[in-house]
Amino acid sequence: MYACERGALLTMETNTPQKTAERTTKLMAGGRRLAPLNILYFSQFLSAFADNMILFVTLAIIKANALPEFYIGVVQAAFLLSFVICAPFVGAFADRNYKSRVLLIGNGVKAIGMVLLMLGVDPALSYAVVGIGAAIYSPAKYGILPELTSGGQELLRANARMEGFTILAILTGSLCGGIVAESSLRLGMVLCVMLYVIALVVSLKIPYGSRNPAIRYGRELVIFFQDTTKLFRSRKTRFSLVGTGSFWMSSAVLRLALIAWVPVHLGLQSLDSISMLTAVTGIGIMAGSLATPKLVPAARYYNAWRFGGAMVVTMLLFPFLHLTAVTVGLLLVIGFAGGVFIVPMNTALQEEGQLSVGAGKTIAVQNLIENALMLLGVGIYTKITAWGASADASILGMAAVLAVMVLYLVMEARKLARA
Template sequence: MNAVVLTQFLSAFADNLNFFLIVGIVKRQGVSNPDGTVAFIQMAFLCAYVFLAPIVGAFADRNAKSRVLLLGNILKAIGIALLLFGLPPVLCYLFVGVGAVVYSPGKYGILSELTRTEDELLRANAKVEGSTILAILLGTVAGGFLAQNSDLPAILTCLGVYLVSLFMTLLVPSRAGNASLRYGSEARAFFRDCGRLFRNPRSRFSLIGTGSFWLTASVLRIALIAWLPVNLGITDTDQQSMIIGVTALGVVASSFVTPRWVPAGRLHRAFYFGLAMVLTVMVATLIHSLWLTVTLLFFTGLFGGIFVIPLNTMLQEEGKRMIGSGKTIAVQNFVENALTVTGLAIYMTLTELHVSVNGSVIGIGLVLLMFIMFLATQLGKIRASKTGGGEATDVR
């Protein structure tokens, strides 16, 4: 289990480091529209999730999970290594995306194999999620510093971390998967599972809510790189990464207050924190003070976390009962990344139309607001929904 936790920490660290590596490369290339280029590269990464979602779950179940983790890290390392040969960043990042989508179901699936009781599984999930949050923070800051002046140190560091993570997977027990699974039938079942989850009011509410959150978060991460020089005059990649990392601190803080502010049985309250997230995003476009910006970004992460954590819980409860936990995660990944690609396409279109970065951020905020307003229309259906012959949950 410690090998799994360390493997995940290193892989997540490198995943976040390589984003700012790509940003640094694009800036030094002197392209005419760096913001749009970064958005396009991010879309290539996410498209791997969208197109491979119907089969990666079956691939993880058909093979030993430790070998799935190994392959995922190999593909990520290849993607970064290709940068050394001068290949286009979009092609390299696509390889990293394929590695990430292969790695994801193996990471979650192996935990149930290495634990014996529900309590052990809960503790294992807590370790993995805690290490992932720490890796996101450290990887974001390290990526900004390493990518500031030269590509080579960041490339070599990122490649080295992936290789260490790769070798750590060799310490994870290898247990045979279910070789009888067939990719064609599993892919057809995936789309049936999507339909089942969207027909259920609670799981539909959760999928749309979490998808809109990640749409906003992914676009804001790119938009902030253009917004910080315009509004605050901050152009150094290392400083930008530290400021953006404050949002992740807000998400960390949300994990402590969510159980109290959005208790079990009242998960629909997350909706109001989604509205608060929209407000902080909108207000941030009007601010020209560094400390006010940092404060607003912290609260954006805080409100975003309180919005998405209860929705994840709601989806896991419904999904486990309807189609199983693993399949639910596959559907959720598909929906979240499909919406995120759509959001990035909207942002790219706005930049191509020469809309100001403040206008683009407001535009994404309005997209999130439309999703939130749709969720408002679903609250009554959730109150009326039944699960297993009784109330799904008390949402009074």
């Protein structure tokens, strides 16, 4: 049955807008809408799995080439810089074209980045190309969700599942990356390319979605910054942008800091052991994402700030940890709190953004804010690490920054609750 439905949906390229709308309506009827969502989740899992394998493959390359320890931050910053530079354009690209085809292009560019790494191109440059692919991929990945759901609570559930599959990919991809990188770098790189190609092929089975051919890229740069201003003027979307940005900034810095923190506090040196510990956070985020609909209803998304506060408190304990079991428990707590923190705000942003500036453009603005903050955080981390700052200092500093942002969310949440 699924094959028949996909075959019908994939003939929409030459259809009129009316026929496209009719097929979209049929797709939304009954339980059949779950099929394209499941395909989207699977494609996202494969792509994100490879994304996270790359980090540990790259870390192994850095160690093999005797590059300075802080160079892993340079590589991560190159990836994030690609996101920031592409942000003003990729949202328009996602809205102008069929989103399932945009997913295909994004995975193709990621695969090219991995081929460059296999050919011996500098890890930072290769990872920057992967970042371009990820920047293309992201607006379409989230922008298509409102088209495959009926909004509200169903969109919240779809976001929760998307985050769940993403975090599962972070977990398993990090584990696999650490294990494979210890045994065979070449195998790790080949596996990443294969996964991107499979994700590319799978994306062919996702319904086209909507598009707006009238969009012109020449004027989109100005419009993008107008959209950014518009989203920040809305208290609801501003709250979500600050919340999701603060989460990803703290997560990016914490992940890098843990790579340096684990050998010092726990005495673990191998890449597979470090990858296992960093992946533990992913288990918590996945659990938190899936539990979100019961803990924070879509209509009260602003209550998610409480779980950001829980992240801050837990991060403050890390300088005092020396037992692996306790560390695992606290990483699970951080992950769970982070999952519940981010999902409601993603949902609120997508709902409001789709009505105001468009789904793809909203996600592109979100990517700009999140990746600019991550780039700032990773850049500061890389700089202070090069100066000799400890991993403890980095984690405490990130906890302080997150605390300031959560305090802002608390003040905004009170106003939103009264609105």
